[in-house]
Amino acid sequence: MHPAPSVIVFTTLSGLGFGLLMFLGLGFPAVTGWVAFVFFAIAYALAVGGLMASTFHLGHPERAMKAFTQWRSSWLSREGWCAVIALLVMAPYGAGLVFLGETYTALGLIGALFSLLTVFTTSMIYTQLKTIPRWNMKLTPAMFLSFSIAGGALLAGQVNAAMILLAIAALVQLAYWKQGDEAFANSGTDMGTATGLGSRGTVRAFEPPHTGTNYLLREFVHVVGRKHAAKLRVISFVLAFVLPILILLISPHHFGALIAVLSHLAGIATSRWLFFAQAEHVVGLYYGKR
Amino acid sequence: MTQLPQSTDRKMGLVIDLDTCVGCHACVISCKGWNTENYGAPLSDQDAYGSDPSGTFLNRVHSFEVQPEQGHAQLIHFPKSCLHCEDAPCVTVCPTGASYKRVEDGIVLVNESDCIGCGLCAWSCPYGARELDATEGVMKKCTLCVDRIYNENLEEVDRVPSCVRTCPAGARHFGDLGDPNSDVSKLVEERGGMDLMPEQGTKPVNKYLPPRPKDTIEEQIDILAPLLAPVAEEPQGFMGWLDKALDKLPGGNA
Ligand code: SF4
Ligand code: SF4
Ligand code: SF4
Numbered sequence: 001m002h003p004a005p006s007v008i009v010f011t012t013l014s015g016l017g018f019g020l021l022m023f024l025g026l027g028f029p030a031v032t033g034w035v036a037f038v039f040f041a042i043a044y045a046l047a048v049g050g051l052m053a054s055t056f057h058l059g060h061p062e063r064a065m066k067a068f069t070q071w072r073s074s075w076l077s078r079e080g081w082c083a084v085i086a087l088l089v090m091a092p093y094g095a096g097l098v099f100l101g102e103t104y105t106a107l108g109l110i111g112a113l114f115s116l117l118t119v120f121t122t123s124m125i126y127t128q129l130k131t132i133p134r135w136n137m138k139l140t141p142a143m144f145l146s147f148s149i150a151g152g153a154l155l156a157g158q159v160n161a162a163m164i165l166l167a168i169a170a171l172v173q174l175a176y177w178k179q180g181d182e183a184f185a186n187s188g189t190d191m192g193t194a195t196g197l198g199s200r201g202t203v204r205a206f207e208p209p210h211t212g213t214n215y216l217l218r219e220f221v222h223v224v225g226r227k228h229a230a231k232l233r234v235i236s237f238v239l240a241f242v243l244p245i246l247i248l249l250i251s252p253h254h255f256g257a258l259i260a261v262l263s264h265l266a267g268i269a270t271s272r273w274l275f276f277a278q279a280e281h282v283v284g285l286y287y288g289k290r
Numbered sequence: 291m292t293q294l295p296q297s298t299d300r301k302m303g304l305v306i307d308l309d310t311c312v313g314c315h316a317c318v319i320s321c322k323g324w325n326t327e328n329y330g331a332p333l334s335d336q337d338a339y340g341s342d343p344s345g346t347f348l349n350r351v352h353s354f355e356v357q358p359e360q361g362h363a364q365l366i367h368f369p370k371s372c373l374h375c376e377d378a379p380c381v382t383v384c385p386t387g388a389s390y391k392r393v394e395d396g397i398v399l400v401n402e403s404d405c406i407g408c409g410l411c412a413w414s415c416p417y418g419a420r421e422l423d424a425t426e427g428v429m430k431k432c433t434l435c436v437d438r439i440y441n442e443n444l445e446e447v448d449r450v451p452s453c454v455r456t457c458p459a460g461a462r463h464f465g466d467l468g469d470p471n472s473d474v475s476k477l478v479e480e481r482g483g484m485d486l487m488p489e490q491g492t493k494p495v496n497k498y499l500p501p502r503p504k505d506t507i508e509e510q511i512d513i514l515a516p517l518l519a520p521v522a523e524e525p526q527g528f529m530g531w532l533d534k535a536l537d538k539l540p541g542g543n544a
Contacts, residue, residue, distance in 0.1 A: 001413075059407015059427025066404055067385035070292045076410055077385035128383065130490055131416045188489045189416070191354075195368060196484040196498050197308075201358035206365060209318070209350035212343045215421040219412065282487065283418035286352055286370065 014050025019152020205288025240267025
């Protein structure tokens, strides 16, 4: 899949933002006044900034409101609803903390739930696609959720929780890579089933339908950059998990925490780039490519 | 409405004959020609006369080579357009309701004025049957020429999809695959019509007819050889006289 920067920025930032909102909704850290304002400002900037970025790749962003209509069948529509509900519910909750010093616990809990649901629905947009075996796995939502919760804990300054949650997220990441590498082969789809000619012999793409490129090849058959995948995996793993945990162990204070957050963000963005760049769509088979 | 209908009254679709398709791409051109100037946004091209041309097409023809365990490889031309799937994933993923499957005939269409161009439906289609138009920013796909098949302004013979009407080899057939007595259903039955990627669970309506077995030609080097052998070694009768007469002329018997 083509790793579109808008989608990588969106899923990375909003995942982190909604993770932080979830912790704030649950009352960690229990802040009020100006401190609460800063926390909520960061969370909203990440979540809303991410959502805005996601509209950049639309052909008709001005019609984006229509995407709220099909929540009965579409995960993309459900994601829109969850995100809006989470942001709307967290606003009065945050205002209560910032301006009144009041904690509306029920609002916070509902906001936290919908923050989590937003990340889950985002992950289901990818997970539902049988056409991309590397995404069509239970580990995909597990990965999105564990990343978001660990990142949220990190941003919320929950040092002990963050170390444990980062370790869990790291394990999920490893499992995702391992299972993902076998997913295409295990999907049962190959050039034989794609053409229906597999029972007759070995099928080879002889001539493509067009001499130039097209939307399908640009969008789904992204082979450039995959060759560095192994190195990028190491880089992303170290940045996203190893380094932040070490920093938290050694100096869990403001400056250290900031470095840990930035390192985590860079690591998750790299992992997300790989999530797209390494994903192979079955349509590539018609072109004899993956 | 992007929930799929429980069932459709008819299942209109195409039957594509991989045995007779000659790979001429006439259907590709006629499809683009008809659909760029009729229903919906035109099918744009980018850098059409430059060094890196690309464009939107609703129908494309691949060519595959199949090498059996024994014997010669076979070349198979493979036209591919939307298969108007019964369990169309492209419909249910659509957040706006732009993609839908019609109850009356099962045709899968895009309402372009509702499409936000998110591309998710194209991601969900295993067959690459949907292309986001780079100029219009909306999703394009085969409409089964919905603006031809019911079009009373056209001669009856033309009330079939453009690709079907054009194919010089008769490799594309159009009809109701939900009616077991239709010509297309009988053809599928007779020829063992197949689904593409059945494991994807899309239940395509369009069927593909597999290539028929070829004659075995392993025995002889050239099946025309017996026909090429000289019928008479020595000319006789009039031809024999002529042959000799010509030989006697000066410059003859070269
Ligand atoms: S072939 Fe693709 S676009 Fe057509 S109905 Fe099936 S899934 Fe949808
Ligand atoms: S590109 Fe258009 S038709 Fe396809 S899923 Fe998005 S809104 Fe629906
Ligand atoms: S039915 Fe019409 S739109 Fe579909 S491939 Fe044929 S010519 Fe193109």
